[in-house]
Amino acid sequence: MTEGERKLAAIMFTDVVDYTLLSSRNENRALEGLKELRTLLEGVFRKHEGRVIKTMGDGFLVEFASAVRAVNCAVEAQREVDHMNAGRGVDEKMMIRIGVHLGDVVLSEGDVLGDAVNVASRVHALAEPGGICVTRQVYDSVKGKVQAQIVSEGFRRLKNIPSPVEVFRVTEQTGPLGQEEPVELSANRVAILPFTNFSPDPNDGYFADGLTEELISTVSRIRELRVISRSSAMRFKDTTLSKDKVGQELGAGTILEGSVRKAGNRVRITAQLLNVESDAYIWSQIYDRDIADIFGVQGDIAERVAEGLRVELLTKEKQSLGRKSTASPEAYTHYLQGRVYWAERSKDGSAKAVRCFEKAIRLDPRFAQAYSGLADTYAVLADYGWMESTRAGALAKENAMKALAIDESLAEAHASLGLVTVNHFWDFETGEREFRRAIELNPNYAPAYHWYALMLWYSRKYDVAQEMMRHAGELDPASFVLKQTQAVALLGLDKTSRALERLKKLVPEYPQSVALRYWMAIAHLTLGEFREAVEDAEQEVQLDGMSSDSKLDLAYAQAMAGGREEASRLVAEATKADEYVSPVSMALVSLALGKEKEGFDWLKKACEVRDPEYLYFRSIPLFARYWSDPRVLEMERGAGLKV
Numbered sequence: 001m002t003e004g005e006r007k008l009a010a011i012m013f014t015d016v017v018d019y020t021l022l023s024s025r026n027e028n029r030a031l032e033g034l035k036e037l038r039t040l041l042e043g044v045f046r047k048h049e050g051r052v053i054k055t056m057g058d059g060f061l062v063e064f065a066s067a068v069r070a071v072n073c074a075v076e077a078q079r080e081v082d083h084m085n086a087g088r089g090v091d092e093k094m095m096i097r098i099g100v101h102l103g104d105v106v107l108s109e110g111d112v113l114g115d116a117v118n119v120a121s122r123v124h125a126l127a128e129p130g131g132i133c134v135t136r137q138v139y140d141s142v143k144g145k146v147q148a149q150i151v152s153e154g155f156r157r158l159k160n161i162p163s164p165v166e167v168f169r170v171t172e173q174t175g176p177l178g179q180e181e182p183v184e185l186s187a188n189r190v191a192i193l194p195f196t197n198f199s200p201d202p203n204d205g206y207f208a209d210g211l212t213e214e215l216i217s218t219v220s221r222i223r224e225l226r227v228i229s230r231s232s233a234m235r236f237k238d239t240t241l242s243k244d245k246v247g248q249e250l251g252a253g254t255i256l257e258g259s260v261r262k263a264g265n266r267v268r269i270t271a272q273l274l275n276v277e278s279d280a281y282i283w284s285q286i287y288d289r290d291i292a293d294i295f296g297v298q299g300d301i302a303e304r305v306a307e308g309l310r311v312e313l314l315t316k317e318k319q320s321l322g323r324k325s326t327a328s329p330e331a332y333t334h335y336l337q338g339r340v341y342w343a344e345r346s347k348d349g350s351a352k353a354v355r356c357f358e359k360a361i362r363l364d365p366r367f368a369q370a371y372s373g374l375a376d377t378y379a380v381l382a383d384y385g386w387m388e389s390t391r392a393g394a395l396a397k398e399n400a401m402k403a404l405a406i407d408e409s410l411a412e413a414h415a416s417l418g419l420v421t422v423n424h425f426w427d428f429e430t431g432e433r434e435f436r437r438a439i440e441l442n443p444n445y446a447p448a449y450h451w452y453a454l455m456l457w458y459s460r461k462y463d464v465a466q467e468m469m470r471h472a473g474e475l476d477p478a479s480f481v482l483k484q485t486q487a488v489a490l491l492g493l494d495k496t497s498r499a500l501e502r503l504k505k506l507v508p509e510y511p512q513s514v515a516l517r518y519w520m521a522i523a524h525l526t527l528g529e530f531r532e533a534v535e536d537a538e539q540e541v542q543l544d545g546m547s548s549d550s551k552l553d554l555a556y557a558q559a560m561a562g563g564r565e566e567a568s569r570l571v572a573e574a575t576k577a578d579e580y581v582s583p584v585s586m587a588l589v590s591l592a593l594g595k596e597k598e599g600f601d602w603l604k605k606a607c608e609v610r611d612p613e614y615l616y617f618r619s620i621p622l623f624a625r626y627w628s629d630p631r632v633l634e635m636e637r638g639a640g641l642k643v
Helices: 019-025 027-047 067-085 115-126 136-142 202-219 230-236 243-250 291-308 315-321 329-343 347-363 368-383 389-406 411-423 428-441 446-458 462-475 480-492 496-506 514-526 530-543 548-560 564-576 583-592 596-608 613-617 621-626 630-639
Strands: 006-016 051-056 059-064 096-108 111-113 132-135 148-156 165-172 189-192 254-263 266-275 280-290
Touching: 006 019, 006 027, 006 067, 006 115, 019 027, 027 051, 027 059, 027 067, 059 067, 067 096, 067 132, 067 136, 067 148, 067 165, 096 115, 096 136, 111 115, 115 132, 115 165, 132 136, 136 148, 136 165, 189 202, 189 230, 189 243, 202 230, 202 254, 202 291, 202 329, 230 243, 230 329, 243 254, 254 291, 266 291, 280 291, 291 329, 329 347, 329 368, 347 368, 368 389, 368 411, 389 411, 411 428, 411 446, 428 446, 446 462, 446 480, 462 480, 480 496, 480 514, 480 621, 496 514, 514 530, 514 548, 514 621, 530 548, 548 564, 548 583, 564 583, 583 596, 583 613, 596 613, 596 630
Parallel strands: 096 132, 189 254
Antiparallel strands: 006 059, 006 096, 051 059, 096 111, 132 165, 148 165, 254 266, 266 280
């Protein structure tokens, strides 16, 4: 191509997701990672005959003679980057975005110029971390010619581009169109399935479930393993599915299963470790022990898992596996029962969990895990509105700190403290420190990644939040809460249609979910689909038992849709009831009805009482028009909030 020559070319832009943030955390490690990434990508570009026009800090501008080569190169690049990141910690991973456009370019002093370059430079920013976005021109050119799935994301307005551009998302296709190949399972990805209860007293079923949770926690301390979270594993309690199917659904190459028979203070525990791919047992063992020796059993099982998978244990890991958290079998029994009730996520279950943990603490005031269980339960009571938020938040923080005063190495307590300091005290600096400490202590603890992601989302760091949620999802693949949160996170990435698509897919499996209907209404409102938003909000009210807060959500949807009278009627109903209502909910309805002063007064009150709902107000893009208002900025400064 000669100077000034014009030709058709496929232009690719790449950049590293949040490289500045990675560099600020550890500059040397970030530079080493970037160097490795550049070497890898340059090799992939050469393989697909891409010509690197220039590098731009952490990104590339690459030219291809055809769109087919560019898309194939993009798919392979993301696959190779994913392989490079395998086994690395969150702070060590280098995620990239890729954008491709096909159009005219002009050579000028070794650079390429033109609309194709301008569009490609904008499109790549729409890709999610680890993702690829292309334009309609690329789609038309590669359709049926590449081994990839390409789905329209709709039209987008791009900066300095006069007309809207239709954008497509590209993902790798692993087999013939319409067919799915089995997932390649890693033996070091372990699922511990709920142990079967063979106790004479069916009321001892909690012991089997609690023991399963504690085994998950114990084996999770082995850093070389990736252990599926409890909420995903428990979905397969009493399952009739084959172990192969369970392994495929959880992405686990190894399954630990067993049974428990409890009689008085004696227990018989059987455990078997299964390789999913070969359908062969690696080992099996029977333990006849006193409950007082239960920690030794858990530690021995964890060591046998490591031995069976040929994982070398570090000295610290060995020391922690058999560690006794209490010398009281009765206290431990109450603790296990409390964890089972806590996992129900119900008002009655939470009340029972509090009583169980308190009994455990009375029997052993130095039982750190019981304090951590109390902290988690008060966090649930606050999050679901079953206890006044300020009181529940204070109790959650108090108990998390008591747990850490006894055992600083308890990852669950660090994560709980992080959650409560963010949600109820708006102290993001402390929250981030606690989440990072929890992940350092237990890289397999999914809630730490999940709650850290929420904090990042509240800070409008949507890209990093999405990556953190992806990691949580790998550890807890069957969790409804995580699936919903991952869908909601797409709102911050300006992928509202895709978010709505994912939320709708969850409805058949979770038809009674109140939160699901709320988020669907928010997505519809963001897209300007007011009738659909009202329908979802009406479903929310019915599912939530006509609660005041859900009525205010419906009032907001009605006001946005132009139903002012109906909105006012719903507000009157909600405020008559003897129920706590979020000042944020009142603020949104007031603002939608044009009552500006009243709306900002409610927002001010929300900041004064640190209403957790305010964190959503400041991070859901639907409400972005208020974020730069001087009154809001002043309120947030007064509350210590900053982006």
